[in-house]
Amino acid sequence: MDxxxxxxxxxxxxxxxxxxxxxxxxxxxxxxxxxxxxxVQKYAEEHKYKPNPMAMRLRMNRNNVIxxxxxxIVHYFFSTVLAGIQEEAERQNYNILICHSNENYDREVKxxxxxxxxxxxxxxxxxxKSTVKYDHFQEIIDNGIHLxxxxxxxxGINTDKVVVDDYVGAFHxxxxxxxxxxxxxxxxxxxxxxxxxxxxxxxxxxALRNHRLPLENEFIAVCDxxxxxxxxxxxxxxxxxxxxxxxxxxDEVAAYxxxxxxSAGFRVPDDISICGFTNSYITEVTSPTLTSVDQHGxxxxxxxxxxxxxxxxxxxxxxxxxxxxxxxxxxxxESTR
Amino acid sequence: MDxxxxxxxxxxxxxxxxxxxxxxxxxxxxxxxxxxxxxVQKYAEEHKYKPNPMAMRLRMNRNNVIxxxxxxIVHYFFSTVLAGIQEEAERQNYNILICHSNENYDREVKxxxxxxxxxxxxxxxxxxKSTVKYDHFQEIIDNGIHLxxxxxxxxGINTDKVVVDDYVGAFHxxxxxxxxxxxxxxxxxxxxxxxxxxxxxxxxxxALRNHRLPLENEFIAVCDxxxxxxxxxxxxxxxxxxxxxxxxxxDEVAAYxxxxxxSAGFRVPDDISICGFTNSYITEVTSPTLTSVDQHGxxxxxxxxxxxxxxxxxxxxxxxxxxxxxxxxxxxxESTR
DNA sequence: TTGTTTTATGCAATCGTTTGCATAAAAAAT
DNA sequence: ATTTTTTATGCAAACGATTGCATAAAACAA
Numbered sequence: 001m002d003x004x005x006x007x008x009x010x011x012x013x014x015x016x017x018x019x020x021x022x023x024x025x026x027x028x029x030x031x032x033x034x035x036x037x038x039x040v041q042k043y044a045e046e047h048k049y050k051p052n053p054m055a056m057r058l059r060m061n062r063n064n065v066i067x068x069x070x071x072x073i074v075h076y077f078f079s080t081v082l083a084g085i086q087e088e089a090e091r092q093n094y095n096i097l098i099c100h101s102n103e104n105y106d107r108e109v110k111x112x113x114x115x116x117x118x119x120x121x122x123x124x125x126x127x128x129k130s131t132v133k134y135d136h137f138q139e140i141i142d143n144g145i146h147l148x149x150x151x152x153x154x155x156g157i158n159t160d161k162v163v164v165d166d167y168v169g170a171f172h173x174x175x176x177x178x179x180x181x182x183x184x185x186x187x188x189x190x191x192x193x194x195x196x197x198x199x200x201x202x203x204x205x206x207a208l209r210n211h212r213l214p215l216e217n218e219f220i221a222v223c224d225x226x227x228x229x230x231x232x233x234x235x236x237x238x239x240x241x242x243x244x245x246x247x248x249x250x251d252e253v254a255a256y257x258x259x260x261x262x263s264a265g266f267r268v269p270d271d272i273s274i275c276g277f278t279n280s281y282i283t284e285v286t287s288p289t290l291t292s293v294d295q296h297g298x299x300x301x302x303x304x305x306x307x308x309x310x311x312x313x314x315x316x317x318x319x320x321x322x323x324x325x326x327x328x329x330x331x332x333x334e335s336t337r
Numbered sequence: 338m339d340x341x342x343x344x345x346x347x348x349x350x351x352x353x354x355x356x357x358x359x360x361x362x363x364x365x366x367x368x369x370x371x372x373x374x375x376x377v378q379k380y381a382e383e384h385k386y387k388p389n390p391m392a393m394r395l396r397m398n399r400n401n402v403i404x405x406x407x408x409x410i411v412h413y414f415f416s417t418v419l420a421g422i423q424e425e426a427e428r429q430n431y432n433i434l435i436c437h438s439n440e441n442y443d444r445e446v447k448x449x450x451x452x453x454x455x456x457x458x459x460x461x462x463x464x465x466k467s468t469v470k471y472d473h474f475q476e477i478i479d480n481g482i483h484l485x486x487x488x489x490x491x492x493g494i495n496t497d498k499v500v501v502d503d504y505v506g507a508f509h510x511x512x513x514x515x516x517x518x519x520x521x522x523x524x525x526x527x528x529x530x531x532x533x534x535x536x537x538x539x540x541x542x543x544a545l546r547n548h549r550l551p552l553e554n555e556f557i558a559v560c561d562x563x564x565x566x567x568x569x570x571x572x573x574x575x576x577x578x579x580x581x582x583x584x585x586x587x588d589e590v591a592a593y594x595x596x597x598x599x600s601a602g603f604r605v606p607d608d609i610s611i612c613g614f615t616n617s618y619i620t621e622v623t624s625p626t627l628t629s630v631d632q633h634g635x636x637x638x639x640x641x642x643x644x645x646x647x648x649x650x651x652x653x654x655x656x657x658x659x660x661x662x663x664x665x666x667x668x669x670x671e672s673t674r
Numbered sequence: 675t676t677g678t679t680t681t682a683t684g685c686a687a688t689c690g691t692t693t694g695c696a697t698a699a700a701a702a703a704t
Numbered sequence: 705a706t707t708t709t710t711t712a713t714g715c716a717a718a719c720g721a722t723t724g725c726a727t728a729a730a731a732c733a734a
Contacts, residue, residue: 005480007690018714023692033712053456054400055690058391058719073420074413083410086437095455097432100423118432119390143342226621255622262624282622284563285592287599344720355684360722370682392720395689 006047015043026051057119066308067097067115067123069108071152076251076280077297078126081150084301085124092309094121101128109136122146122308127154129191146311150304151295152194160311162304162324166196169293169328170203173275174247176291176330178211180337182245182273185213186236188223188257190249197224197249200277204247224249229256237264244272245336251276255286258335273336279329288334300326343384352380394456403645404434404452404460406445408489413588413617414634415463418487421638422461429646431458438465446473459483459645464491466528483648487641488632489531497648499641499661503533506630506665507540510612511584513628513667515548517674519582519610522550523573525560525594527586534561534586537614541584561586566593574601581609582673588613592623595672610673616666625671637663 008026012019017036025032025040026049043049057063068085070078082098089096097118099111108128115123116139123140125147134156140147141159149161177185187204190197205215218239223232236243237260246261248254254276258268266272268288276283279294303324310316345363349356354373362369362377363386380386394400405422407415419435426433434455436448445465452460453476460477462484471493477484478496486498514522524541527534542552555576560569573580574597583598585591591613595605603609605625613620616631640661647653 008692009690019691020693020715021713023690024713027692031712036712050454052395052690053454054391054395054398055719056692058389058395058689058721059691059693061391061719063391073423074416076411079411079416082435083437086410086435090436090451095434095451098419098423098435099427100420114427114432117387117390252618252622259622259624281589282619285589285596285619286622287596287624345722346720356721357685357723358683361683364722368682373682389720392689393722395691395719396721398689 005052006049007052008049011040011043011047011049015039063119063121064093065095065097065118065120066305066312067099067111067118067120069099069101069111069115069123069125069127071101071103071126071128073098073100076282077151077278077295080297081126081301081304084298084303085305086301087298088302088305089309092305094305094309096305101131103128103130105130105133112136112140116140116143116145120145121312122148124148124150124304124308125154126150126152128152129194132193146308148304148308148311150300152196155195158321160307160322162300162307162326164196164295164300164326165328166199167203167206169277169295169330170200170247171207172203172328172330173277173291173293174204174207175210176332177245177247177273177275177336178207178213180273182337183211183213184219184241184243185245185247186219186221186243188221188229188232188246188248188253190224191222200249219243224253226252226256229253229260233257233260234264237261237266242266242272246272246274248274248276251278251280251282251290251292254290254292254335255282258286258288258290268335269337275336279331283331283333286335291333291336292331294329294331296326296328342389343386344389345386348377348380348384348386352376400456400458401430402432402434402455402457403642403649404436404448404455404457406436406438406448406452406460406462406464408438408440408463408465410435410437413619414488414615414632417634418463418638418641421635421640422642423638424635425639425642426646429642431642431646433642438468440465440467442467442470449473449477453477453480453482457482458649459485461485461487461641461645462491463487463489465489466531469530483645485641485645485648487637489533492532495658497644497659499637499644499663501533501632501637501663502665503536504540504543506614506632506667507537507584508544509540509665509667510614510628510630511541511544512547513669514582514584514610514612514673515544515550517610519674520548520550521556521578521580522582522584523556523558523580525558525566525569525583525585525590527561528559537586556580561590563589563593566590566597570594570597571601574598574603579603579609583609583611585611585613588615588617588619588627588629591627591629591672592619595623595625595627605672606674612673616668620668620670623672628670628673629668631666631668633663633665 008019008022012022022040025037101108137157147159153161221232246257254274258274261272276290276292279292283290283292345356345359349359359377362374438445474494484496490498558569583594591611595611598609613627613629616629620627620629
């Protein structure tokens with residue numbers, strides 16, 4: 001074992017050829033005679049020649065690696081996106097380097113430094129909740145590295161992005177809630193500087209307006225973690241009249257919300273409907289099961305990777321910003337009427 | 338923008354020095370005068386010199402990359418392990434390349450090829466359920482690349498591994514079930530060629546034996562997916578007397594099991610107790626919440642990465658197989674009495 | 675002054691590929 | 705037989721960094 005991998009030079013020496021000839025023979029260069037070509041390729045095959053990736057990358061100044069930064073890895077939506085990125089990257093012979101910011105600005109900055117140091121050809125980012133400065137993103141662009149945002153895009157930087165149709169997704173979901181008889185609908189959102197949150201809020205508000213329902217500020221709250229649910233939801237439930245629906249920023253919030261509402265003595269969906277966002281696997285294991293908006297994370301991952309790789313390879317030539325939108329689908333389950 | 342990164346040669350030219358001097362100055366080589374050293378370092382700092390990673394890797398024949406193959410990415414346990422691997426790798430300045438086999442042998446083989454082609458320094462594998470041939474693993478070793486298995490280890494290959502204490506975890510869990518009054522306990526396991534399954538089964542059996550309870554083959558089944566739950570669990574419930582506990586191979590199975598049992602009219606835990614394995618976040622959102630065995634995936638990831646990197650760097654010198662065991666913890670929730 | 679040691683620097687090879695250009699040999703045209 | 709064209713191959717530089725060895729310049733000793 002530990003037999004060192006054979007190199008081009010080794011083949012050249014063994015066959016009494018020059019490395020250049022061997023190199024060309026391997027890539028079917030027309031100037032090489034069929035005879036030599038076959039000889040070289042047969043030898044290479046037999047000795048399991050594999051080009052040295054490091055040498056290749058140095059020569060080509062192309063790493064065939066893209067970096068990905070997600071807020072968290074252990075997270076249904078993001079891991080789904082990662083799977084999509086992986087699939088597309090693999091198809092196009094790229095490898096991916098994955099970092100997670102843990103929703104932390106400093107880690108995000110460090111991750112970007114790491115990826116740049118590693119020599120990635122491009123970076124995909126879904127920004128952390130706590131990020132409000134954007135120099136580190138600009139740094140990527142200044143280094144001549146392509147940058148594509150996905151889902152949690154950064155409005156402060158002008159670059160390609162792939163987003164979910166948050167507005168329409170929210171609009172449809174809230175519409176559905178209204179049409180099934182709800183009219184005091186709570187929106188549990190996230191930090192307002194994240195477009196995913198404000199866009200959904202707009203969808204929510206427009207759906208209400210469309211049905212001439214009042215917009216009440218008391219029905220809107222930042223509540224995107226289990227902890228916040230414990231704090232916010234009881235407050236909502238103590239209002240008179242009690243809300244009759246909760247539209248939540250993600251499935252986890254919806255699930256905890258559901259628990260709390262049930263243990264407060266309300267029936268779901270008879271008294272209160274609940275709708276989540278993402279359509280993760282927890283929607284199937286709660287009782288009642290959760291209605292949710294499917295974000296098609298896998299598609300988003302594939303699309304983001306495709307866009308980035310097209311930029312790298314020069315296939316995507318648009319000089320301005322390319323913006324892709326992934327459709328959503330409302331998946332109705334038992335937590336809504 | 339797109340200012341090409343500055344190189345050693347650039348610095349050399351600008352300062353009228355040779356590349357070798359600059360290289361040495363950067364690494365504080367003693368043979369370089371303080372004057373020159375400071376001059377170079379200052380210039381490098383100002384012009385944000387970053388060594389070219391490809392050149393470095395070629396020279397050093399060290400990629401500082403480890404490959405990871407998991408059966409699935411969108412999976413609580415595996416994504417937790419990945420997070421652990423990431424943390425340790427980052428700490429030691431390694432990058433990770435992630436592949437998923439999708440529980441498919443062919444993809445596993447291809448993933449390994451890809452990783453070898455990418456020039457990784459080592460590989461971490463949790464094998465797919467369908468893998469029964471091991472040549473591709475041997476191939477890794479034959480190429481002189483370090484290999485560490487984690488969780489789903491491969492008994493056919495003699496190499497380092499990190500596992501969870503499946504036997505003890507199962508033993509304690511079943512013990513707990515018995516001590517809380519259950520004595521007709523079903524074991525829903527996985528494919529018997531996976532040690533994680535057989536080890537847990539042994540723990541299950543020994544716990545029963547310890548309490549002089551009968552081992553019944555009818556209470557043991559391969560049932561590790563939601564689909565199989567639909568098929569297997571009704572069969573179990575139709576037996577007389579009805580089982581009074583289900584010990585499941587993972588939380589997903591436990592959650593679907595719970596649903597089915599509830600809708601069959603049994604009360605959980607009063608009539609039937611349920612215990613899962615992994616302690617994923619779905620344990621908190623079912624009702625009742627799920628008792629489960631925590632596998633400490635993050636720890637396992639860190640430990641696996643640490644072991645692999647120590648092998649690569651030569652820090653771990655043991656000539657035989659190194660085997661690490663991660664402890665488990667039973668987390669009691671509402672689905673058991 | 676000459677010889678020896680110390681100090682600081684540069685040369686050139688190396689890692690494994692790729693590629694522009696030169697060139698030898700063979701084939702075709704004159 | 706000579707020139708031109710074609711065909712097949714090799715040389716050498718390049719990618720960006722590292723490192724053994726040689727060496728120029730300075731410092732010291734005799």
